[in-house]
Amino acid sequence: MAWTVMPTYDDYETARAAFTWDLPDEYNPAVDFLRKHEDTSRTALRYEAPDDGLETYSFDDLDERSDRLAAALADLGVAAGDRVGVVVPQKPQNPLTHLANWKLGAVSVPLTVLFGRDALRYRLEDSEATVAVVDPSVRETIDEIRAACPALEHVIELGDSESVRSGAHAFDDLVAAHDPGIDLYDSTPETPTAIMYTSGSTGPPKGVRHSHALWLGRAAAAYNYFDQGLQAGEATLWTPADWAWGAALGGTLFAAWHHGCPVVGWPRDGFDPDAVYDLLERHDVTATFMPPTALRMLMTVDDPDARYDLSLETVASAGEPLTSEVVDWVDAAFEDVSINEFYGQTELNLVVGNAERWFDTRPGSMGKPFPGYEIAVLDPETGERLERGAVGELAVKPGDRRVFFDAYHGLPEKTADKRTEEGWFLTGDLVERDADGYVRFVSRADDVILTSGYRVGPMEVEDAILTHRAVEQAGVVGVPDDTRGEAIKAFVKPAIDDYDPDGLRAEIRTLVRDRLAEYEYPEHIEFVERLPTTTTGKIRRRTLRERDRSGEE
Template identity: 80%
Template structure:
């Protein structure tokens, strides 16, 4: 197998038996994505700006621009190993910043523009970011938290010197004042590459440190769930998901560039199904990563295959279980379009999924392990294998340890607890495996909420709610939701009896949006006289899920 051109396998059994993680000794993602292709002057990125204008960037263009930014950031004092935050939506400056970081040996910290004050502050401080590149939409928020992030020396805002106020550096001006042609940092698959944050149920978000091997793992998985249709220049990719999310950043954007295919960037504030179909048609998109929530919204448009001239070949989906009605809708609505659900974790890459080339999708199933991975279903306490058809915790091994995460940033005990004595990495997800090897998601082992493809830690939402003076206690759980998979429900114990329920409900939602992220606000808020607690004072979330209060 070459890491320039992936091997193609006619059947699943051959792929499982023949695939091997033969990672190169020397590897830098910036070189891999931009310089290895036969034609570097072809389009790598089509950027549709908010006004509908189109800009195109070749691999050469991205190489030059990331060179310039790397030189500029180096002049600011950023060195190998330093962390650099990236808070930019689907704009060219997002991947350009990541590429510049890796050319310097710096570590990227992908962050979404959907984050509010508390969410951004925690991640920038915890990662020890020395610099952050920000979209103008989040500049004010970053300014608010700078004093709480002692390592943060430089803020770089998109735009030129004429449009930037205060002491931030102007992205365009920095790039224009430096020349391309820098010496790229000599790195390997084991060189630190990115810190991505994942939510937990019993504490603050954890920083997940990955090495450069992460991107090779995601590119290999994308080749599978996009039905081995990523030969150089063969496909055009797009996702509505934020490029801060691992499946969008590594499994779509950088997977496209690893294989030499163009991707479309389109930042937008809302998901309009009809506009999405027009977008897919106009830009001749053939491969799309669509979270289940987006697919369910697309179902609202009547006869899309007859209305729009679509070139779609494959829809890939992840983030929450893909229900049978979505699979059936795709099969009944589109002519020869595959729908491939896949599964992964921030820590453990993209490890299970479907590929229409290899076996039939069973609606509701996660699929089977991708080549290069072994899976087991273990009893959660003893970590002993369970029988076929029984529920247990999904555990994973990789043929190369480096495609999994290196560590939880600053949390050695948490890192150690992720792996069993026999070398299995634990996912925290309960599944069952049928007699044909298909895996089926059952639930989380903890209280993490899966909503619209995002994993939300209830404790973080509870803490945000308690910033409201009128909230005495709060308990947050996930409840079934037809569109989101799960919706967030908050049970709130008011501080006094004198409150307006409708007003307080609105204020709580707005507060969580402001402090955390748009997708983390509680869609449902119920007020209770008292919350169920354990003898040590912890909220009994199971009782809340059962509405046993």
């Protein structure tokens, strides 16, 4: 029962030529992550609670607790195919819920506690989640939206009966009231595993339906961008990214457990560089996934390698292009620490990346295609394959179709549009591939904003802004930002003549934070007399971006 999908290869060309996907006939992620290891008494999770100190969980502990939770969910009526929302930060209850779901054949809906009212409502309603497991920090929001989610029958709040208010089940009590030893659902790589949501640019976020093969694909990619250093008993992983995001959940947490490595859970509201270095030292973290924004914040600490006794070997990064100054800083600030940028999508797994074990990192490049994938650069208009050096849309073809998404939930036409007749999956990202095979990100083909590692769809932000009674029109774009990569800027046409600009800006920012997410609020707001539109009345975001670059008012 090895299920190790990415063997070790000494050089890139050999890996590209020799590797093939060999997925098992039967596959359950809960068994893969928890039961297949030779020594399941080893530590799988080190959880630093904000106020209660360190908790450690072995693979056996997680297996037993997720068994108990699965039995509790079954008593509440959860069955194979049912959707269960998981709105929990980096706490043990997050992976425990996913594992319990898969033991029943249920489908997880990972959601971040950073989401506001509208963002949570839309995703829980669209996915038709029957149960939501939630952190106390979002319980009030869940109560506000519950009536708008008719399929939502049960809410399970973290805590016990003394801390959980009426209207929700207490997580701890449910687990304690049930026994381990349930019969696992007979599943395969094709069994539905999760619905993950994109940030749409031309409409609402799309629910991306995946099967269990997703986790094997992400584990294989992680093995590469962590420089084949995920040896059981040797590597320890941590990421500051929320476990709701694909690269953190599948490419760090579950990839580590697939390979038998422990993970550190450390929920925090903010990012304190000195506290992060202290954590890396305290837990002997050897591999970390960090968005470029986090790395730029770490750069503010002088001489970290001398001040902290770090065990760090590999830094993996994604979400936005790495600049040369970050790559050069890692090389100068640390001894023998590699930095590997990688690229993926909610739909298409993690398909391109750097791996210093195989080839030198080139600043500004996303790397080369990982083994198991072919890539092409296509003309966005004609779909024809372009020569090296030309800018076009990145298209990807997997060696095994199952490691990519199954469909967009309830959107068959958009599902069909994602794939060409020749079997290429379109990314919507414009890239350039050089003569040596390195891929460089140029821009999005649509209007998605890349800020602090998050992808933000401008329409969702515009819709939130338009709910303010003093706003008539709004256009949202990304603008260059030294720390975040891009910051969100809103061009707003007020609906009234008499308004306080500073006061209205503050109200708009608060509104977006409350309705969507903390990272989606517009840092920059410019009030305008009119917005550029097409003949059909759509906002011309490209014109707004050009206006911002030119400094026009």
